[in-house]
Amino acid sequence: MLKVQDLNFSFKNRPLFSGLSFSVSAGDLVRIAGPNGSGKSTLIALVTGLISGASGSIEFSGNSDFRSWTSWIAADANGLIPSLSAATNLQFWLELRQPAADPEQIRLVLSSWGLTGDWVQTKLPVSKFSTGMRRRLALARLELEDSKLWLLDEPLFGLDDAACKKFRESLKDHLAKGGAAVLVTHDERIVQSLEHRTIVLGDQAK
């Protein structure tokens, strides 16, 4: 699905990583670890193409637009439109990927993430949600997007134990169905029970 080869990146003349290589195939879970400032989020941003300036290569398999089969969760944002409701947000984002979104499926997935009730799902604007509720909504979108490759940067930020458990189940299902994930996290518990590889960044940080 994804092949990163000999990737080098410096930020203001400070090398974050050099000669970084790894590949991600169906069913793989790759954890990116390292201390703060070691370039974990930067690596995800480079893979998605949100930032450029690295040497080396990042290749996605297949001829189709990689964006149609990858989903992204950022560490510092959820990518939600604050003035719209949870259901309208999901409908909007899903319809950028597929011709029509199923409102019933949206309702079910929102409920499974603890965002229950008509008021929370369709009336309350996302701007009134708590940090944890917004993260749950972003993860509900991730689940509904049904992409092959998940690029996740600290996906559990702001979540309570119940939501963390739900995310682990969701991730497990995703991998079992042949999906793959690149996961940036400091939280060992997410990957504890799952087969995974860990790439530690920061060895070259000065």
Added chain:
Amino acid sequence: MTPARQSPSWTRTVLNLLEQSLKIDFSAKERLITPVFFAAIILLLFSFALPEQPPEIRSRMMVAESLLAVFFAMQIALSRTFEAERNDRVFDHIRLSPIDSSAFIAAKLIHVLVVGGCVTLCTLVLALILQGQDFSLIGDPVVVAGCFLTLLGLSGLGVLLAAITLRAEGQQVLFPLLYFPLSVPVLLCSSEAIVHWLETQKWDETMRGWSVMLLAFDAIYLTMTLLMGAESVDSGP
């Protein structure tokens, strides 16, 4: 996991993006009210500041005041074109959605045209009241076409500049610096064409000349917007 998913069509994507932009506007009504309010203030200032005009130059004054009010009101609306997408990294999520960037720009353009249409209509009605002119002017097809082409040019230019300065530091200074001088040709052609029509009611050589120039500037700005705007959305920071 869906192995091969059908993507939405370009038109469907534009409509989806447009629908959300309008929903955002209606959920935060000040986004629509602010430009209209600003245009109204400009017209009121003119009406109090200037003495009563002789009948022969009333239509010329009305066109000048209305266009100026619409121009400044549009500057407010246009400078906020991508404001909703700046929050919570929505813009980055749109960039990572499998959509054609030109659909995003086209939706923005239509959205600005809709907002601009509302602003222009309110401005014209108020200008007619303040100048004591006949309301039938709003139904004059040439005036309507002139206003539409003016809006098209200003919107095209505005969306282009908003896209180009999207990630620029000092965007709020850069935008008007570029928008003011570049919109002069559009405003000049439209005001001359509309005034000539109101004074003569003739589709003559002068009218054709200004109209063709207005169309030409519209075409230039719209083409640049669709090409360069999409490129600007695609490119990294």
